[in-house]
Amino acid sequence: MEPTEAGTYDHRAIESRWQRYWQEHQTFKAVDGADKPKFYVLDMFPYPSGQGLHVGHPAGYTASDILARHKRMKGYNVLHPMGYDAFGLPAEQYAVEHGVHPRATTEKNIANIEKQIKMFGFSYDWSRRLATTDVGYYRWTQWIFLKMFNSWYDPAADAARPIEQLIEKLQNEDYLISPIGELIYNDTENLAAILGDPVGAVKFYELAPAEQRELIDSQRLAYMAQVPVNWCPRLGTVLANEEVTNEGRSERGNHPVYRRALTQWMLRITKYAERLLADVDALEWPEPIKLMQRNWIGKSTGAQVYFPLDGRDDVLEVYTTRPDTLFGATYMVLAPEHPLVEELTGTNCRPQVADYMTQAAKKSELERTAESKEKTGVFIGAYAVNPVNDQKIPIWVADYVLMGYGTGAIMAVPAHDTRDMEFALKFDLPIVQVVEPPAGTNWRGYVGDGIAVNSGKFDGLTTAEFKEEIIKWLTEQQLGRRAVNYKLRDWLFSRQRYWGEPLPIVHCAHCGTVALPDEQLPLELPEMEDFTPAASDDPDSLPQPPLGKLRDWAQTTCPQCQGPAQRELNTMPQWAGSCWYYLRFLDPHNDRACVDPQIERYWMAPDSDNPVGGVDFYIGGAEHAVLHLLYARFWHKLLYDLGYASSPEPFRRLFNQGMIRSFAYRDPRGMTVGYDQVDKSGQPPRHKQTGEPLVETVEKMSKSLKNVVNPNEVIEQYGADTFRMYEMFMGPLEASKPWNTNDVPGIQRFLQRLWRLIVAEDGCLHPAIGDAEPDAASLRLLHKTIKKVTADIETLSLNTAISQMMIFLNEYSKAAARSRWVLESYVLLLSPFAPHIAEELWRRLGHETTLAYEPWPVFDEELTRDPEVELAVQINGKVRDRIVVPADSDEESIRRTVLALAKIQEQLAQKTVRQVIVIPNRLVNIVAN
RNA sequence: GCCGAAGUGGCGGAAUUGGCAGACGCGCGGGAUUCAAAAUCCCGUCCUGGCAACAGGGUGUGGGUUCGAUUCCCACCUUCGGCACCA
Known part of the structure; x- marks a missing residue:
């Protein structure tokens, strides 16, 4: 490497030079199966949008990089890869709007974002880079889909098994x-x-x-079914629930979304509900995220109860979590989509019911939620019999009952269910008390536990006892049974869009739905000129996948009977590719398997460090708390069942970095003001031109708020090391916090001071540096710093690790003689945070190769101890004096010393000492009155 | 509505988990250096009173437990995040 022995800290030269060095020497290439403990640190890979990287991305990437570099120095074989989640609606929508092919925009965006990522000097093993849009990648996404198609869930094994076994x-x-x-x-x-x-x-x-x-x-675990879906005619596709906003519009483009029953591909994630729930417990994830996963799965226990239908032989089945309120069930409600509505409706009621159904069907999601407060419904002219008291109760249809949960029908207990009570009050239905609440509470609308009343022989039981008894009774009478329900639904897996993985399926008139055989994979996404979806404003229009326009492509032969067949025209949703990328990183170029089993075991199998197995550390935003993490866990469990993955869970430890927001300024009229117009020298901040006071708020970065910060510009001006350290210094990694460019120079000053401590103005090593033994105070400072920085990296408290390094520098700058060895240790501590300057200083301190694999400095607890400590002396909790005593002095001598102090005696003049509390090495509190 | 997280100087934040509130950084004030500026270095900086030593107050609000509370308990307020007719 050509020497650039400059005396000043030139971040541009240093950073480009070390990035080149790392690349040329393949410094961070992970070796599969190396004879070292392994550590897999993974970032949630980015979606390469046209906007490029924003300052939020590098927060997580920097933290994981610090961990990766630290672990390498600790002797681990570290896998730290990066890739791109590149299929999906945003790229395609952009392509449609600009008349470019999505592959072109995607490639451009990837190139752009990768260039940006590389500016930060992250220690990724770039040889493992992948994009979900690579044919070599999605060939295996298709393969996994076919594994689902060719599997069933064996209840005996409680696992997925090949369909042949069924x-x-x-x-x-x-x-x-x-x-x-x-x-x-x-x-x-x-x-x-x-x-x-x-x-x-x-x-x-x-x-x-x-x-x-x-x-x-x-x-099959991948199957086709007619289900109510979110149909967005304007985008020409169905959407997942999470792609629909609270207002019932598409997240992408804000178009209206309608409920339609359409035949779609589904993945049977519900079969995994219990395991997905149970296995959350063993994961080292943030508790709030674990809670969100549990809530999303939404397990509830109760009973399935059969209500005989009046005048018929069959029954109406309902699910309830409160079988103890059966005696209070005064009517029943069916969801509008319930299959029995049509059949049960009495002749007199047909017009009203038909009318209600049409209205319900017409409603968009928007209307349905907007009217959610006001209950609607109609009586269908039929009755059921309450099995506990043989009372005839009317059956209604109402859209407050959802077809997708339970049985799509409920028993209504208006006295003890808020929704049922609203409905009963509106339609004047009887309300019967069956639970006695604690004294002083009104029973009407009481939904808590209590004592049973008006419930025949069950009167007097507590809610919990009643539930047990009634389930027993129902089971004996064959009127019901214990039941469990989950909110989790099967995953709607098809999209009527172009830019996604084609589903490797053909439809044959003779053989039915047929999977492509392995040797016909990959099914490549065909090139097409006009990939725009059939957009429409008509809610009744039907989905027309763009691939259908390719008549020649769509026409194929059936792999089974060789007869004519039609290709599946839907593609997979954006989430598909991100469900298993962490496995592909293990063996990204394998064209015979999605991942080699031996390599997979080396990185993923449980061991003593990681008893659950899987990725050791996964860092990403909390916005993926539920969906990505749940979907990936589901795919992983399937692969585990079929023997392709060796850990039951994909991500053992998860960390969510907080969102980075920034200050926004508004003038008195509420107009946003750009940073260049804000004078922040006083309080409140003022407009530079008009002098008007401005209101400062912290908000998500957006163009309209004029508060977007571009990381490239910050790096250009201050350097990647400064950027990395600033983001880690801002505050706790998990906290959401505001970016403030004004604070950035403070970090750069820190790095410059370090530079000047080691490098003299002429570019040579600073003359104060020598090989003499450091004095005791310096040694203590170093050992304290090693201790703090090491502990803080383990818990990702990176902000306090950095302040300790600042304290070291402030202190050590005062030392007359500088120990080469102390400085070397310090540079190693700094290197995970600011790797470029650390490498450069390491070299200038006389080393020829990278410090990336130097052993991490160790501390001696004994050497971190101060010989003397200052104690605060309090009287009744107020500090009145301070004394310096030898560390670990005994309580008795401290007590004597303290009581003899002049200031203390003075304060105690009119008082009697009641108690003296000594907290070793901290304080003394004299209680007196 | 339900669930979760959090409220500390002018700003970002620290505090060994019950032990000196405000580490570290920004900003601000003063000084040194300089012909001058930038850069750099030194000192000060929670609020109130005082030249000062010092005194009083102070971690969203109100109460409680304790020798001692930013930390634990109860009630309330505010902000952010998630879910939302799930029977």
């Missing part, structure tokens, strides 16, 4: 098929011997081939 079991008659197409476990030893075959059940061979196929398809 077929085998059906052929062996381990399972029979109920009249409604459900699997029944054929327990030959018990049931059949006594009862014969279960009533109405059929055997697999008794089904016609088409029926057999239908049954198998209904068990």
Whole structure:
């Protein structure tokens, strides 16, 4: 490397030079299977938007980089990769609006964002870089999708298994098929011997081939179903719930969204609900995030109860968490989509019901939520019988009951359920008390626990006891059973868009839905001129995936029968690619497997450091608290079940960095004012031209608020090391905090002072530096600093690690002689934070290679101790004096010394000493009155 | 509405988890250096009173526990994040 022996700190020269060095020497290449403990530090990979990087991204990347560099110096084999989550709506929408191909914009955006990321000097192993849009990557995303398609959830194994095993079991008659197409476990030893075959059940061979196929398809983990979806005609696609705003509009573009029943691809994540819930406990994630995952899964326990239908043989099935309130059920409600509505509606009521249904169906999400406060519904002219008291109760249809939860029908207990009470009051339905609340509380609308009343023989039971008793009773009477429900729904997995992974499926008139065989993967996304979706303003328009325009491509042959077949035209949603990228980083160039099993085990298998297994440290924003993390956990568990992953969970430890926001200024008229117009010298800040006082707030960065900070500009002016350290110094990593460019020079000054401590003006090593032994005070300062910085990195308290390094520099600058060895240790401590300047100083201190693998400095607890300590002397909790005593002095001698102090005697003149409390090495408190 | 996180100087924030509130940085005031400026270095900087030593007050608000509370308990206020008719 050519020497640039400048005397001044030139961040541009130093940073570009060391970035080149690291690249040329492949300094950060991770070796698979190396004989060292492994450590996998992962960043949530970015979406390469046209906006490029903002100052929020590097906060997490810097923290993970500090951890990665620290762990390398601690002797770990560190895997620290980076890639791009590049499929999805934003890129495509941008492409549509600008008339460019999404591949072109995506490639441009990736190149741009990568250039930006590389300016920070992160220690990524760039040889593992990937993008979800690479054919070599999404070939395996398609492969995993087919694994789901070709699997079922085996309740006996409580795991996913190949679908062939189900077929085998059906052929062996381990399972029979109920009249409604459900699997029944054929327990030959018990049931059949006594009862014969279960009533109405059929055997697999008794089904016609088409029926057999239908049954198998209904068990696949990836399946097609007609479901109510969020249909956005303007975008021409269906959207996931999370892509729809609270106002019932599309997050992208703010277009209206409608509920429509459409046939779509679904992933059966609900089969994993219990495991996804249970396994959260063992993860080292922030508690609030774990709570959000639990709430999203939304497990509840209660009972399934059968209400006989008046005048019919069948029953209406409801789910309730409060079976103890059965005696208070005075009416029932069906969701508008409930299959029995049509059948049950009495002749007289048909017009009203039909009318209500049309209105409900027409409503957009917006209207449905906007009217959420006012309950609507109609009586359908039919009755059910309350099984506990044989009372005839009316059945209504109302959209406050959702088809997607429970059975889509409820028993209404207006006395003890807020929604039911609102409805009952509006439509004048009877309200019967069945729970006695604690004294002083009105029973009307009381939803808490209490004592049972008006409940026949169950009167007097507590809510908890009642629940147990009634479930027992219902089970005995065959009127119900214990039941568990989850809020979690199956994952809507198809999009009518171009820029996504094509689903590797063909539809054959003869063979049905057929998976492409492995050797036909990848199914490449075909090139097309006009990839725009069929956008429309008509809510009744139907989805028309852009791929359908490619007639020649869509027409294909069936891999099974070689007959003519139609390709699946939908693509996968944006979340798909991010579900397994952390596995691909382990073995990114493998074209025979998604990841080599041996390599996968080396990095992911549980060990003594990481008993759960998976990525050791995952850092990213809390905005992915639920969806990405839940979806990825689901895919991972599937791969685990099928033997492709060796840990039950993908991410053992998770850390959420806080959002970086910035100050925004508004004048008295509420207009936003750009930073260049703000005079911050006084309070309040004023407008430079008009002198008007401005209101300062902290908000998300946005163009309209004129408070966007561009990281490139900051790096250009102050350097990457300064940028990195500033972001870590701002405050706790997990806290949301405001960027303040005015604070940045303070960090740069710190680095410059360090530079001048080591490098003289002529560029040589500073003459004060020598090889003499450091004095005791310097040694103590160094050991304290090693201790603090090491501990703080482990807990990612990086702000306080940096202040300790500042304290060191402030103190050590005063020392007359500078020890080369002390400075070297210090530079090593600094290196994870500010790697470029650290490498440069390391070299100038006489080393020829990178410091990235130098052993991390160790401290001696003994050497961190101060020989003397200052104690505060308090009287009744107020500091009145201070004394300096040898460290660890005994309490008795401290007590004597303190009571003899002149100031203290004076203060105690009129008082009696009641108690003297000595806190070793901290303070003394004299209690007196 | 429900759940979660957080309120400390002019600003960002620290405080060994019950032990000297305000570390560290920014800003501000004063000084040194300079022909001058930038840069750099030194001193000061929670508020009130005082030249000062010092005294009083102070961690969103009100109460409580304790020798002692930013830290623990109760009630309330505010901000941010998530969920939202989930039976």
